[in-house]
Amino acid sequence: MLQKEVTNLLLFSLILQYARVWIPDPEEVWKSAELLKDYKPGDKVLQLRLEEGKDLEYCLDPKTKELPPLRNPDILVGENDLTALSYLHEPAVLHNLKVRFIDSKLIYTYCGIVLVAINPYEQLPIYGEDIINAYSGQNMGDMDPHIFAVAEEAYKQMARDERNQSIIVSGESGAGKTVSAKYAMRYFATVSGSASEANVEEKVLASNPIMESIGNAKTTRNDNSSRFGKYIEIGFDKRYRIIGANMRTYLLEKSRVVFQAEEERNYHIFYQLCASAALPEFKTLRLGMKFTLIVLCNCIYKAVCLRISDSYQMGIFRILAGILHLGNVEFASRDSDSCAIPPKHDPLTIFCDLMGVEYEEMAHWLCHRKLATATETYIKPISKLHAINARDALAKHIYANLFNWIVDHVNKALHSTVKQHSFIGVLDIYGFETFEINSFEQFCINYANEKLQQQFNMHVFKLEQEEYMKEQIPWTLIDFYDNQPCINLIEAKMGILDLLDEECKMPKGSDDTWAQKLYNTHLNKCALFEKPRLSNKAFIIKHFADKVEYQCEGFLEKNKDTVYEEQIKVLKSSKFKLLLELFQDEEKVLSPTSATASGRVPLSRTAVKPAKARPGQTSKEHKKTVGHQFRNSLHLLMETLNATTPHYVRCIKPNDFKFPFTFDEKRAVQQLRACGVLETIRISAAGFPSRWTYQEFFSRYRVLMKQRDVLGDRKQTCKNVLEKLILDKDKYQFGKTKIFFRAGQVAYLEKIRADKLRAACIRIQKTIRGWLMRKKYVPALLGKSTLALIQIPLSRTFKCDTFALMLREHKSIIIQKHVRGWLARVHYRRTLKAIVYLQCCYRRMMAKRELKKLKIEARSVERYKKLHIGLENKIMQLQRKIDEQVKLRESVGKSCIFFSMPHSVLTTIILWSFHIFGLISACGSANTTNQFHIVECIQHVFCCRHNWSSHFGFLFSVAEAMEKKLVEETKQLELDLNDERLRYQNLLNEFSRLEERYDDLKDEMNLMAVMNYQNQVTFLCAFLFPSLFPFFTHSSASFCCGSGILLDFLLFFLKQEPSEKKAPLDMSLFLKLQKRVTELEQEKQSLQDELDRKEEQALRAKAKYESLKRQELESENKKLKNELNELQKALTETRSPEVTAPGAPAYRVLLDQLTSVSEELEVRKEEVLILRSQLVSQKECNVLNMSFHHHHVSLLYFLNTFLGRQSPQDYHMLNEDGELWLVYEGLKQANRLLESQLQSQKKSHENELESLRGEIQSLKEENNRQQQLLAQNLQLPPEARIEASLQHEITRLTNENLDLMEQLEKQDKTVRKLKKQLKVFAKKIGELEVGQMENISPGQIIDEPIRPVNIPRKEKDFQGMLEYKKEDEQKLVKNLILELKPRGVAVNLIPGLPAYILFMCVRHADYLNDDQKVRSLLTSTINGIKKVLKKRGDDFETVSFWLSNTCRFLHCLKQYSGEEGFMKHNTPRQNEHCLTNFDLAEYRQVLSDLAIQIYQQLVRVLENILQPMIVSGMLEHETIQGVSGVKPTGLRKRTSSIADEGTYTLDSIIRQLNSFHSVMCQHGMDPELIKQVVKQMFYIIGAVTLNNLLLRKDMCSWSKGMQIRYNVSQLEEWLRDKNLMNSGAKETLEPLIQAAQLLQVKKKTDEDAEAICSMCNALTTAQIVKVLNLYTPVNEFEERVLVSFIRTIQLRLRDRKDSPQLLMDAKHIFPVTFPFNPSSLALETIQIPASLGLGFISRV
16 A cells, blocks of 8 residues: 555656556557646546547546556657566556557567567568577677577576576467477577487477477467477587487367367368378378368478388378277167167278277277176166267377377487486466366366466566665565465365366266365355356356356366276277387376376486386376376476576467457457566566666766766766655665666656756757847848948949940940951951962872872883792782781771760861861852862761761660670679689588588597597406406506506416316405505505606706706816917917918817817717716616516416416415516517517618619619610601700700709808808907907017908809708698797798798709609698698687788799799799799699688688677767667666776777788788788678667667767778778678668658668668667657658568568678789798798708
C-alpha cells in the first residue's frame, strides 16, 4: 500500500495538461490519450482526448482511486530493452513491442534477462553466417537483441565461469520455439566447430528434421507444432568445441496417433510415408488405401547421417505402416459383452504380415483379455468399445516405443567417447496452454510451466538482489508472486496427481469418482481450486497466467496408459528383429529418478545405476502411471536447470491467422502475462528500475548544470545536481558505480531537460530573428531620409548630362559613317590584291607541274627495258601491290582524320567558306570568269557539306558505340580477371590451410607414435618387473638416457633362456628384495644429487678455466711485448742504418723468428685448450658411468635372483666383485667399437668406390663424346672440319680458362688474406717504432733513411654473385631466414637484403650450371619462409618483412631472367648479370603463389589487430564531445561511449595505421603493394563499422552520423598525408559514408526519397531500409522515419538489382597483384653485414 501511495503521489506531480496517459480499451487493450486539464487531488473524472481527436471523460475507480498509467517520452519508444523505459507497466511494454514489430520489423526485444521473440511468419535474412560472425565475441548489450546474442552470452559464460548453461525456450504452440532452439544450436555449431573430424555439429542439426517428423504435427494454431518437449545437452571439450550431444524428451502426445481434433492432423511421418507409397521399395507396405488414423521431406539422408542403417530405416517404415493398418481393423459386436473380427480381415492380415506375428493369436487377443486371480486364470471376451480402446492403446504403445527407440539411436549417434568438460542445454518445451476443452495433456503442460515459472521468478529475484548488494544499495524485500501454493495443489500429498494415482489403483475407479474426491479434498479449502457452476466433471485451477478449466473425462485412462499384456506377448513372439528391440527396452528396470514421460529413459550426462531388483518389483515399476513418471522427469529437469546458469527466451505468437507482421494486442498481452515477462517488469519496477552510470548521467544532463556545479569529481557533481532537481531522496539511490532511480524519475528528468533545451532554442531563435530584422530595417530607413535631400540638385545635373550625351552621340554617328566607308574600301582593295596574287601563284604552280610532266615523258626508257626485260612482270606486280597498299593507307588515314577531327574544326572550315564567298560577292570589278570559277568551288564545298555532316555523324555514332562497347568489354574482362584471380587466391588459401593441417596431423602422428612407443616399453617393463617399475618410470637423466638403455636391458633379459626348473617364490626373499629396492631408490636419489653437484662443479671449473685462460693470454701478451721491446732496444743500440733498416737482412731474420714464435705459441695454446676440455669431459663421463654401472649391476642381480635363474649364493660366488658384469660390459663395448669401426670403414670404402665409379663414368662419357666428335668431324668437309676443330679447341680452352680463373681467384683471396696479415704486423711494428722514436733526438731522425711506401694493388671487380658450399646450404637458410629477427638485426639492413643475398647465391649456382644446387636452394628458401611464417605467423613485422623480401626475390628473378620485357628496365651493367643457363619461370610462379599466401596471412594478422579497435573507435567513442546524447539503457548495458583508459579511440586506430605503414615502408615493400594493403585495411574498417551500425539501433541517429563522417574525414586526411589517395582505399569507405549521410538527410517528402535513392548507390536496398528502420531520435527535436516513407523508398528501389545480403563480407580479401618493380641497386655493390653470421659465403 505504501508503494502505491508513493506511486500516486508521483503521478499527481506529472499528470498535468498535455500529459499523455494509457486507458483500458476492450478492442486494443490499451489506448493512448492526452490530458486536456490538470489533475487535482479529489477529481473523479479526467478530461482526455484520444489520438483520433475524440474527447473523452475518463472516470477514476472510486475505491482504488488509481490514476491511468503515464506514457513514456517518444525518444524511449522502440528501445531494445524494456527495462530502459521510464514507466514500466503493461501498456508501455505492449506498445514498445508493437512499435518495434510493426514499424521497425524487429522481432527480438530484451526484457531484462529475457529475450522476447515475436514470430514474424515470414523468412527474414537475419540468420546467415555473416550475422553469426557479427555476433560472435560481442557483448550482449552492445548489439541489437537476437537469439544469437543469447547463444553467444551462454557460450561466453560457459568458457569464462566454467559453469554449465541452459537456454530455456518457451511459448505456446506456433510461437516459434522450435525454430529459436534450432537457431541457437546452429550458432553453437558454427562458432565452436567440432573437436573431431566426425562433424558432430552436422549430426546435431541433422537430428532436428527426424525429431520433427516423428514428434510434430499440424494443429489449429501451428502447422508444425511440437507435440513433445525436449532438452538437448550440447557437450563441449576443454577447448570448448562440440564433441557430442544428448537429448531428453518429455510427454509425447500419444493420443494424437489415434485421435485428432477438427482441422488438426496426425504426426508428419504418416503423411510423408503415404506420399511415398508409389516408390518401389514401399510396395510391400501396401499403403495404397485410405487410413482411419490419418507431403515427403528429406529424412532419409538425415537418418544416414545419424548412422541408422537402411535395414533399420525400412524396419521403421514397416512399423509405421503396421500402425496405420492396425487403425483400420474393425470389430463386429456379438452381444453387449463380446465382439469379433471378421474372418480374413485385410487390415489385420497386413498388420500381422508386417509385424511378423500370427494372425489367429492377434485376432484372439484383440477381442479377449486374461484375468488372473489368486487361484486361477480366466479368459474373458470384451465389448466392442473396449476392443477399440485396446486397439488404440496398442497402436499408441507401439508408436511411443518406436519414438523412444529413435531417440535412443539419435543419442547413440551423438554420443562422444571424449570426456565432456561442460555443456549448454537447450530446452524446447511447451508454453502455457488453454483451450475450450482442456484434458490431461494440458494439465501436465501447465504443471510444467508452473515449475519453470517458479524457477524463473527465483532467478530474477536473485539477480536483482545481487545487483543491489554489489552496488551497496539498501535492500528492501520485494513482494513477488510465488506460485508454490499452486504447485503444492498439484504435486503435494493428497494433491491432484496423488489422488489421480490413487484412483487409478481402484478396481472400479472412474473419472467421476475422482472428480468427487477432488471436490471433497480441495473445494473451499484451497483458494486456487474451484468447481464450475454447471458441471460435476470438471475443475478449475488458478494458474500464474490464467484460470483454466479441465474436463475430468479421460484423465484416468491417459494416466494409466493401459496395454493388455497378452497383446505385448504376441508382439514379443515376432520374428521381426526391430520389433523385438522395441519391447526389449521395456523389460529393463527403471529407477524412479530416471523415468520420463511415456516410459522413456532420459540419457543424461551421468549414468544412473538402477537398484537391485527385488522379486515382483519389475511389474510394479512397469505399472507406474504417466503422471508419476512425468513428475519424476520434471524434478530431474529442474535439478539440471538449477545446476546451470539459465537464459530465457519467450516466444510470442502475434496473431492466430499466421499473417506476417500483424500484431493482435489481445493475444500478445495474454501471452505476455502467461510467460512471465510482465512479472519481470513488475519485480524491476518495484525497486529502482532505471540505472545510470555517473559518467552517462553527467553526459546526458550536463545541460541542467551550471558552470559552478561542475566539479572534478563526477560522482559528487551528480549528487549535488540530483539533490537540487529531485527533492525527494527516496526517488533515487547512489551506488558505487551507478545511480538508481525509481519508476518515472527518468521521464521527469527528460521533461526538465527538454524544457531547458526548448527554452534555449527559443532564445536563440529570438535573438537571431531580431538581428535579421534590424539588419533589414536600418538600411531602408537611412535610405529614405537621404534620398529626399539629394533629389533636387541631382535632377538639374542629370538633365544637363543627358543633353551633352545626345549631342555627343549625333556627332559620333557622322564620324563613324565616314570611317566605315573608308575602311570598307581599304578592305576591298586589299582582298582583291590578295585574290589576284593567289591566282598567279596557282597558275604558276600548275604550269611548273605540267612542264615537269613533259620533261619526264621526254626521257627515254628503252635502254632500261633492254637491261631488265625479265623483271617487268615482277615490277608491275610489285607496283600494283604498292598502289594497293598506298590506297589502303590513304583510306585508313582519312578515316583516322575523320575520327580524330573534331566537329568544331569542320564548322570553322565551313564558316571560312562563307567568309570567302562574301568577299567575292563584294568584289564587283573582279574578273567574272575567275569569280564564277571560285563560286563554283564554294558551291561544291556547300554541296559536300551535307554529305560530310551525314558521314561524320554516322562515323561519330559508330565510334562512340564502339568506344562504349570497348569500355564495357574492358570492364567486364577486368571483373572476370579479378574474379578468376580471387578464385585462384582463395584456392591457394585453402591449399595452404590444408597444407598446415596436414603438417599438424603429421606432427601429431609422429608425437603419438613416439608416445605409444615409450608407453609400450614402459608397460612391458611394468608388466615384467612390477617391483622394479619405479626405476623405469624415473627421468632419463638418472637412468641411462631413457628408452635406449631400457631396450638394451629388455633385450638382454629376453635373450636369456628360461630355466626348466624355476625356484619357488620365497616370501622372505621377496621382502628382502623390496627392502633392497627401497635402498636402491634412496641411493639413486643420492647419486642424482651428486650428479647435480658435479654439474655445478663442472660449471665452476669451466669458469675457472676461462679465467686461467685469460690470465695466460695476458701473461703471454706481456712476454711478447717485453721481447719486442728488447729487440727494438737492441736494434736501436747498434745505431747502424744498414742493420736497423726495415729491409735489412737482420731485420728480416728477426721478423721471421717473431712470426714463427707467434705461430708456435698459438699452436701450443690450442693444444692446451683441447687437452683441458678433454680432461673436464672425461671427468664428467666417469662420474656418470660409475652411477649407471652401479644401477645396471643392481638391476641385473635382482632380476636374475627374483626370477630364479640362479641361486643367490652361486651368483654371489661368480659375481663377487662384479666380474661378470664387467666382462659383459667390456665385450659389449668392444663389439660396439668394432662394429662402429667396421661401419665407418665400410662407409668410406663405399664412398671411395662410388667416387671411382663416378670418375670412370665421366671418363667413359668424355671418351664417347670425343669419339662422336671425331666421327662427326671425319664426315664433314675440310672447311667445316677445320671450323669444328677450332670450336672444340675454343671450348676446351674456355673450360681451362675458367678453371685457371677459379684458381687465380683463390690465389687472390690468399694474397689478400696475407696482405691483411702483413698490414696488421706492419701496423704493430709501426706502433713499436713510434714508441721507440719518442726517445730519439731530432738530429738522429734526419739521418735515417725514408721508409718505403707500400703501393696497394687494385682489387678485382665483383660480379654480383655469392659463393657457398653445398653443405652450408642449411646453415645459410637457418641464419638468413629461420633465425633472422625483423625487429632486431633486420632493421638496420638494406631493404630486401635477404632477397638480394639469396638471388646472388642463385646467380652463382646458375654460373656454375649446377641445376641441382639451384633447385635445392630455391626449395629450401621457400620451405624456410613457410616455417618462419608458421612459427611467427601472428607477428605483423615478421609477415610484412617476408612479404617484402619474397616480392623482391620474385622481382629479381624477373629482372635478371634475360627476357626482353624485363631487361629494358635494366642498366647495361645489370643486363650483364642476367641468368644464362636456367629458366626459372616455374619457380617464379611458385614464389608468386607464396607471396599471395603471405599477403593473405598479413591481412588476417592486421584484421585481428584492428578488429577490437574498430567498433569502439569508429562508433562508440565520441570524437566530437557533446554531440551525441546518451539515452537511458536497460539491464543489458551497452558499452559506454565515454573513453576510459582501456577503450579504443579513433586516435588508437590512426596510430595503429601509422605503425603498419611505417613497418611496411621500413621493410622496403613495393609502393603498389602498400596501396593494396591499405585498401584492404580500410575495407575492413568500413565493413566492420557498417555491419555493427546495421545491428545496433542505438547507433542509428543524426548525431552518430555526424560522428561517423568526422571519423571518416580523419581517415581520409591520413590517406592524404601518406600520399595514398589513389590507392582505392577511400572508395571502400563509400558504403559507410553513404550510411552516415543517410542518417543526416531529411526523410520526409518524395523529393527526399528521390535524393536518398540517387545518393545511396553503394548501399543495397536491404541496408537502406534497415538503416531507416533503425533510425532513432536521441532528442525530442528529432523525428522518427514514417513507415510510409520507408515504403516509398522500397518502391523506388524495387528495380535495383543488388544483393539481398544485409551485412558486408568483412572477411573478403581483394585479389592481390604484384606489379613488376625493378631495382636500381647494383648487385656488385652489396655488402654483407657481419651481424647476419654469413661468414661462410664469399663474394665473387
